[in-house]
Amino acid sequence: MRTQPTLFNRAAIIGCMVVMTTIGLLLSTYGLAIPSFKAQFGISDAVAGGGLAMQSAGAVVGVLAAPFALKPFGNRMTMMVSIVLLGGGGLALAFAFSWPMVLISATIAGLGLGGVDMLITQLLIIGAGVRGPALVNVAHGFFGVGTVISPGILAVIGTERYWIIFAAVGVANAFAFFTMRGLAPRPTPVDAPSAEDTKSPIASRSRWYVGAAVVFGFIVLYVSHFGVQSGIGTWEPTFLADLDFSASAAAWATSGYWFAMVIGRFGAAALTRFISIPTLVVVSCLGMAGSLVWAMTHAPSAVWAFMVCGLFIGPIFPNGLTWLARSGHAHGHRFSYVVAASMVGQAFAPWLIGVVIEHQGSEVMPLTLLLVAVGAVVASIGLAIGLRRRASGASSE
Known part of the structure; x- marks a missing residue:
């Protein structure tokens, strides 16, 4: 029986959790900083949303570039460079003195964000032994912790001091950089054989369309899911402000949304012991859409609707990736293609909503x-049905 390699020591795993926390800090702070950006630089809502789009576009490039860097440089060096970009971009955002500098800094941070997000997720799946799937949930739970910490702190000290959170991102990543000495350089995810490598060439060619359909389904799922997640995180403060919430109250409410997502992710680790991962993802997508219907009431209860939405959003990303890995289509560069495509929703949703x-x-x-969330519902149900039929067919053969 072939055993999975263990690529991490304890310090490196701790470093990964720190990095994932800083990603949460970075993403949740941007939405709260929009009023300050508008006042400081004299920009509109649409332009302000474009800043997050630049960060997300950088993340897409980072995700796509990381696998190509893995082969010549290995896991450790690629991870360290990504951490430097993430931390350096955060520090630059903290002290940006013009809107173009904000855009450049956000793009740099995005490059690192995309790299570390993809690397940490995939390396934990293939390089942490039997603990891998659980650690993926934990890592993305720590992302959620970061999204809660920032709004909570800014609700106390004032959103105009957003630069403190961005500076903290830089400092924390400096610490994480040195822990990566405990990450083994190889084997890398792109060295892992795909499921089709064990099949005959004729069988592989005859079933190529199945893999393409599965990958496309996960892309639609993640584009939609990230669109909703980042859309709420970025624009909930603005939405609540128009319902006569104070800036502090809107910040606390946004913190509650991210906190609900944390609960959803840590809770999912326990739920997978009782229900299948495909069922968990489908139910979460349905709950996400239903919560947005509730939010359309525009009453103060919309705060609770967004919190419930965060609870359902939480399990989708980490458990969807485990589902993708178990489907046999997550090896090599395919994993990065899915993660990169998923960030399209994160890049364009805030800008689109701003417009x-x-x-x-x-x-x-x-x-x-809600219109975006419908895509996730359709994709998750389609994947569940399609992969189940494929598994049944394989069993029959």
Whole structure:
């Protein structure tokens, strides 16, 4: 029986959790900083949302570039460079003195964010032994911890001091950089054989379309899921402000949304012992969409609707990736293609919602996100049905 390699020592795993926390800090701080950006640089809602789009575009490039760097440089060096970009971009955001500098800094941070997010997730799946799937849930739970910490702190000290959180991202990544000495350089994820490598050439060619359909399904799932996740995280403060919430109350409410997502992710680790991962993902997508219908009431109860939505959003990403890995289509560069494509939703949703808010008002935000969430529902149900039939067919053969 072939055993999985153990690529991490304890310090490196701790470093991964720190890095994932800083990703949460970075993403959740941007939405709260939008009012300060608008006041400081004289920009509109749509332009402010474009800053997060630049960061997410950088993340897409980072995800796609990381696998190509793995082969010549190995796990450790690729991870360290990504951490430097993430931390350096965070520090630059903290002290940016012009809007173009904000955009450049956000892009640099995004490059590192994409690299570490993809590397940590995939390396834990293939390089942490039997603990891998559980550690993926934990790592993305720590991402959620970061998303809770930032709004909570800024609700106390004031959102105009957003630069403190960005600076903390730089300092924390400096610590994580040195822990990566405990990450083995090889084997890398791109060295892992694909499921089709064990099949005959004729069988592989005849079933190529199945793999393409599965990958496409996960791309749709993640584009939609990230669109909703980042859309709420970025624009909930603006939406609540138009419902006469104070800036502090809106920040606390946004913190509650991210905290609910944390609960969803840590809770999912226990739930997978009782229900299948495909069922968990499908139910989470349905709950996400249903919560957005509730948020369309525009009443103060919309705060609770967004919190429930965060609870359902939590399990989708980490458990969807485990589902993808078990499907046999996550090896080599395919994993990075899915993760990169998923960030399209994260890149364009905040910008799109900003444009809609500018022309139609913030009250249309829940409906816009619901339309995005429908894509995740359809994709998850389609994947569950398709992969189940494929598994049944394989069993029959």
